[in-house]
Amino acid sequence: xxxxxxLFKRECHRFFKVLVQTVLTPVISASLxxxxxxxxxGQHVELTGGRYLAFLIPGLMMMGLMNxxxxxxxxxxxxxxxxGDIEDLGIVPLSRSQIIWAMSxxxxxxxxxxxxxxxxxxxxxYIAKYGELLLPEHPLWLIYFVIMGGLVFGQAGLxxxxxxxxxxxLSAISTFVILPLTYLGGVFIPITQLPPFWQNxxxxxxxxxxxxxxxxxxxxxxxxxxxxxxLLVLVFCILxxxxxxxxxxxxxxxxx
Amino acid sequence: xxxxxxxxxxKTYQTHSSSPVDALKxxxxxxxxxxxxxxxxxxxxGKTTLISIITTLEKPTSGDVRVFGQSVTQNAKATxxxxxxxxxxxxxxxxxxxxxxxxxxxxYYGIKENSARIQHLLQRLKLTEHKHKLxxxxxGGMKRRMMIAKALVHSPKILLLDEPTAGVDxxxxxxxxxxxxxxxxxxVSIVLTTHYLQEAEALCDRVGIINKGELKYVGDTKEIxxxxxxxxxxxxxxxxxxVNFLLNKDESLGKALREKGxxxxxxxxxxxxxxxxEEAFVKVLST
Numbered sequence: 001x002x003x004x005x006x007l008f009k010r011e012c013h014r015f016f017k018v019l020v021q022t023v024l025t026p027v028i029s030a031s032l033x034x035x036x037x038x039x040x041x042g043q044h045v046e047l048t049g050g051r052y053l054a055f056l057i058p059g060l061m062m063m064g065l066m067n068x069x070x071x072x073x074x075x076x077x078x079x080x081x082x083x084g085d086i087e088d089l090g091i092v093p094l095s096r097s098q099i100i101w102a103m104s105x106x107x108x109x110x111x112x113x114x115x116x117x118x119x120x121x122x123x124x125x126y127i128a129k130y131g132e133l134l135l136p137e138h139p140l141w142l143i144y145f146v147i148m149g150g151l152v153f154g155q156a157g158l159x160x161x162x163x164x165x166x167x168x169x170l171s172a173i174s175t176f177v178i179l180p181l182t183y184l185g186g187v188f189i190p191i192t193q194l195p196p197f198w199q200n201x202x203x204x205x206x207x208x209x210x211x212x213x214x215x216x217x218x219x220x221x222x223x224x225x226x227x228x229x230x231l232l233v234l235v236f237c238i239l240x241x242x243x244x245x246x247x248x249x250x251x252x253x254x255x256x
Numbered sequence: 257x258x259x260x261x262x263x264x265x266x267k268t269y270q271t272h273s274s275s276p277v278d279a280l281k282x283x284x285x286x287x288x289x290x291x292x293x294x295x296x297x298x299x300x301x302g303k304t305t306l307i308s309i310i311t312t313l314e315k316p317t318s319g320d321v322r323v324f325g326q327s328v329t330q331n332a333k334a335t336x337x338x339x340x341x342x343x344x345x346x347x348x349x350x351x352x353x354x355x356x357x358x359x360x361x362x363x364y365y366g367i368k369e370n371s372a373r374i375q376h377l378l379q380r381l382k383l384t385e386h387k388h389k390l391x392x393x394x395x396g397g398m399k400r401r402m403m404i405a406k407a408l409v410h411s412p413k414i415l416l417l418d419e420p421t422a423g424v425d426x427x428x429x430x431x432x433x434x435x436x437x438x439x440x441x442x443x444v445s446i447v448l449t450t451h452y453l454q455e456a457e458a459l460c461d462r463v464g465i466i467n468k469g470e471l472k473y474v475g476d477t478k479e480i481x482x483x484x485x486x487x488x489x490x491x492x493x494x495x496x497x498x499v500n501f502l503l504n505k506d507e508s509l510g511k512a513l514r515e516k517g518x519x520x521x522x523x524x525x526x527x528x529x530x531x532x533x534e535e536a537f538v539k540v541l542s543t
Contacts, residue, residue: 006363014351084347091311092364093336253313255345 004098011106015072022072023113026064030118033060034125037188050219054134057122058218059187061115062149062211069111069150070178073103074157078170081161081255090253100155100244107154112146115214137220141230145213148233152210155240162251181207186215191223209233257325259414259445260287260310265319267305267469279305281469282319287414292436292446294460294477296453296537302469303449304344307418310447311341323414337365340407344418346399347406348391354378354402355387358409365410377405381435397428404435415439417448421455433459457481457533465540472540477533484539485531492525493518503528 015022038053045052080086089099126134136142164170185207191199202208213229216222222229267280280302287293295303308314310321312332321328323335349357355374362370378384381401391399400420407415417436421429433455436446450456456463457477464474473480486502489509493499503512509528513520 002366002368003364006360009363010352010360013356017351079350083350084343084345085349087313087343087347088361088364090313091336091339091341092361093333093366094364095333255347 003094007102026114027117030060058215061118062214063187064114064118065111065149066153068114069107069153070157072107072110073154074161077161084255096248104151104154108150111150138217142217149210155244159247185211258286259289261322263320266317268317283471285474291461294456294463295449297466301466338413340412341416342403342407414445453534480536484536488529490527493522494524
């Protein structure tokens with residue numbers, strides 16, 4: 001257990017050392033989205049029964065969380081492959097399970113910090129525009145989706161980093177898989193406003209359920225009921241955990 | 257019980273493009289508790305593969321390694337705590353300073369509070385004044401010393417040194433070997449690979465020579481030199497004549513002198529030079 005705690009602390013310590021890059025940068029991106037889409041263009045968007053800025057804030061929170069959770073584990077492992085530290089993970093008496101959980105929980109912490117700071121920035125915009133706070137309707141669901149989002153994308157980042165043979169391969173996963181799925185997962189528009197064909201396509205996108213769940217937690221309503229989203233997110237988490245164990249049993253802890 | 261038992265160890269790498277590569281072809285030998293064992297061989301002989309299997313970075317194709325009786329394939333967690341490794345290439349741990357690296361590394365071994373040991377190692381390896389620096393801020397020699405500190409932070413009973421002096425200057429090499437001798441006195445068993453055969457000769461109680469994945473020789477360092485090399489004899493007679501000849505292990509000097517028709521009264525000076533591990537090494541590899 002001590003080894004697990006130390007690896008978790010190390011992974012958190014690592015991103016705290018570069019806080020500007022790991023937390024501040026995504027918050028600045030989210031602020032620009034809030035300013036351009038939420039405040040400026042958002043006033044021309046018609047949503048049935050809601051304000052666009054309120055719709056956008058939870059979407060951006062989950063987008064930042066997923067990206068940063070993925071990057072936390074993947075960039076840590078890829079830089080370890082480059083510097084050679086990865087061999088330390090292979091030779092110390094840490095089990096595969098301890099490595100997976102320590103790294104993905106650190107991803108939860110970083111992703112959660114980005115989500116919370118995005119919410120705080122969103123609140124500032126919301127207060128400035130509407131003169132009131134946007135309070136979460138279901139705080140427990142909010143915590144659930146933040147933890148699950150961090151765990152799933154932390155584990156995905158870990159697998160991607162072990163699979164990648166070069167920096168380019170890891171970057172390709174972020175650019176060609178994570179980014180399009182995030183944008184097509186309902187961050188900026190409700191999928192109910194899309195044509196039926198594209199609505200069905202969006203339902204095949206796993207990231208939609210994370211975004212939908214967090215939006216429900218904040219607003220009390222979303223494209224889909226919360227329970228199916230919560231269950232699917234749990235299934236994704238279990239599946240990724242099984243895959244991550246299989247990957248770590250087979251891969252080499254050798255440096256590049 | 258042996259510190260390390262290498263049992264019929266085979267490692268075959270499957271390659272996509274060409275036929276499988278046999279890195280280790282059924283190697284068997286033991287490392288005794290408290291000894292310095294030199295693992296010698298040319299580049300690509302299989303030394304680093306063997307160390308990778310001992311540390312569980314690689315899995316053997318067949319055979320096993322036992323660390324104080326426990327199998328590295330069956331009980332890896334227990335064997336890992338007994339072993340410290342200094343890899344061939346320097347690890348740079350970009351984000352953390354030396355003290356932090358050692359603290360986290362202790363934690364991975366289940367040691368929550370290890371400040372005394374960490375400070376002791378930093379002091380002993382002359383790194384105390386650099387403990388707040390990052391690895392990339394250190395000189396090559398300091399990095400090597402730090403790698404040793406990291407390998408020893410959990411007080412292992414076996415230390416594996418994979419070419420620790422490759423590319424380091426003479427002064428540092430001398431310091432490192434002095435440190436290795438101190439560790440041996442403390443009861444640590446040491447396995448080292450090195451290309452510096454003079455050092456292996458001076459340091460190692462026993463050596464194992466591997467080539468192309470096969471163990472060619474294992475035994476006492478002095479014994480291999482005696483068995484496989486010849487003693488050089490340089491003799492100057494009273495009348496100033498120089499006579500050079502070689503003596504095999506079983507040959508006596510008196511008999512050799514008699515055969516050459518030189519009596520002891522004629523000898524003005526006589527210098528004998530023992531064979532070297534390097535000569536023995538070359539002979540083993542050529543057979």
